[in-house]
Amino acid sequence: MFRRGRRLRENEKIRSLVRETNISKRDLIFPIFVVEGENIKKEISSLAGNYHWSIDRLPEVIEEVKEKEIGGIILFGIPSSKDLCGSEAYNDNGVIQRAIKKIREIDKDIYIITDVCMCEYTSHGHCGIVEGSEVNNDKTLEYLGKIALSHAKAGANMVAPSDMMDGRVGYIRNILDENGYYKVAIMSYSAKYCSAFYGPFREAANSAPQFGDRRGYQMDPANRREALVEVEEDINEGADIVMIKPALSYLDIVRDVRERVNIPICVYNVSGEFAMIKSAAKNGLIDEKRVTMEALISMKRAGADMIITYHALEVSKWLEEE
């Protein structure tokens, strides 16, 4: 006697009855890059099918997100001027703050998440206030607080600090609460590794560090237990959702976190992961749809509840075709 596992694989009816994990368009978060200027919809060469949008053209992409019923959006801003302390990041009239207001005008329900970081706004490209050759943690917190507050004021539902400074979740939570924004949630990039998979994003956001690297604040890819320490700390400081980033090379971390914590987990299917699939598909080496769906299902199987992905619009279309 042996077990006939194939009985449960015989046709799509039974396969879907026994399927353990599913992807829904409502699990997906779509990144949107907003630039200064007018009438701009410019494809980002490193992220095929993704665009730089000026605020006046945002309605086009927001309509698409609504129509496709994607779970939410995460906004990244590219200011026209940068300085040492990233002042455009907390300018109440900055590119992101105006973008949020515009999106709110178009749709009052769309779930808006904002990336809270300084690297797109600082002239040196680091994620905080630089002193000597390093980023000063505690000074940076004050700026992150101002940035998060300005996003909340503009109408964001959730802020997502991606800077990897210590203590920022608690700091931001306090500022939001003190100002009455207790309903604004925090999704913390808790285990954010210092990864070469961010390469295409840095081109898209023009945020590569001008000297050194981010190893002094982002995590060492060799460390597994440390991710649990970071996640636990962020939960204690008040994170509503924890994030692991990148996704594909870090699925062991997603599983570890899933087994330890009960709050929702997000994974960021980052730019390099997306670009690898796009370019292999373009060269006829792989089937883009099948490889993408397999990659996304592996993230959910590892334990993620939601996924930030540049593929969100296409995935939603593929799911409808099924």
Ligand code: PBG
């Ligand atoms: C900002 C930030 C980065 C990404 C998201 N937020 C860049 C970085 O840390 O260098 C990367 C996203 C991606 O690669 O898709 N700090």
